[in-house]
Amino acid sequence: MIQHLLHISHVSKHFGGNVAVSDVSFSVEEEQIFGLIGPNGAGKTTLFNCITGYFPATSGDVIFDTKKINALRPDEVCKLGMARTWQRVKPLGSLTVLENVMVGAFSVTNIAKEAEANAKEQLQMVGLNDYATKSAGSLPIGLKKKLELARVLATRPKMLLLDEICGGLNHTETDTILDIIRGIRKKGATIIFIEHDMKAVTSICDRIVVLNSGEKLAEGTPGEITTNPDVIAAYLGGGHNA
């Protein structure tokens, strides 16, 4: 039997009368890189927020590692081994880069020395070791994205939810991040990946779900998704014939 690490079952999220996510279901297998794509406002980030405990889902279930996590707080979700990054990066501005990553590392240890060793390892992994003593707020965006990655890696997650980790980066930077993500998967983590850059998504994902206006539009391999007429219509507008 295939091991489902994350199972999303009929999840909906309403904000008043506004339906942000409507009856979305999918499953993510272990060590998969799973893409979540869709036009702006499709509900991708809202779905992330439902999964990670920031907004509880209005209905439906989120099952992680055989545990129902709908009603858990973000910090409890993190402790279970699911970590997320933010589309709008959230560096702890007045702390140094190393200290930022140490904060993540403290979720698996109480000892400052161990947290520091873990943090240095993650900085090495994403290539930020030269910036360890710099203040996190002063980094350029590309490095802030790497810092986000290092910080969540320090929590030693089983599953990573990356919200537009390549957003705002140039091609070289995107390629570096994608290489880092492949490296993370090789170490046994599972990844869900929200992204706009189709080239990035199709080059790295094993499986993709497309959201549109809060609903699941399609699911399949990158090959299936890029040739799916509904997906093309959603991205290019309904008037086009693919």
Next chain:
Amino acid sequence: MKQIAFLSVLAAGAVLLPLVIGENPYVIGILISMLMMAALSSAWNILGGYAGQYSFGHAAYFGAGAYTTMILVTLYNLNPLFCIAVGIVVASIIALITGSIVFRLRGHYFGLASIAVAEVVRLSVLNFNFTGGAQGILLTDVALWNLDLNSKIPFYYGMLLVLVVTLSITAYLRRSKTGYYLQAIREDQDAAASLGINIYFYKNKALLLSAALTSVLGSLYGLYIRFIDTSAVLDLRLSIEIILTAIIGGVGTLWGPVIGALLLVPLAEMLRSNLIGDMLIKAGLVSETSGVGLFLKGSLANAHVLVYGIITVLCILYLPKGILGLFRRKK
């Protein structure tokens, strides 16, 4: 190593200071005020500076310690140290009730609610009988071991001890998991939560620690002055002075509150005792009967809070990181 040597000299100096200046009660009194404000502001700094939760009601915890100790000592003549411990418990209970409710909210609600809680405590104390109401509590005699509690010296060392303990806790916290977590909460709550930090727990932990230390200082103050009423230990003005001391010295730094107190307490004393006005008049720079002279002698003495205010505005405009920020190079 240099730092440790410097600190040792500083500590030795503070311990020996009363021997050098002798039993001058006026000077010792000002030193005690300085130590107390430094410790109060440092205790506030754990919550306000590191966790970023600005409490505008720390007088409640100061008053909780002062009233608990004074009531127990005057009514039951219990050992003062035991009374201080009970004061910690009372302050902690108030802190836990406040924190568990208010920390569920975000933004500035904690600041607003902390004022409300402090006012509730003040008005309750003012209207209960066992607290002495508006009359306050007068302590005629108190004894501990063989200490001469009529002298100010034991209180100098008491305040110094609490300051050293508070600074040691802060220094330890900065390099510990809790300290990093508090700073993460200050910088970005959502990011902090996503990294596995239980925000409510850590905010409450900081509040509890801060309130407990503050209550000890309140207890000492009561035993030292031997008279308390709500305007002395539960007033909003006290809460504000604590905050201003930290802001002017440097919020979220170990030494900022101490520097703030070293500067502001003597300044307030100079204004209160009209030192500046008297000096200007004596030097013949200002005539005693002129308008300026009358202002200096009459009104300026009541203006130390106004001067605090002006300094704060200047600090916010020109030294947003406090006086200590001047000496720190930007990373």
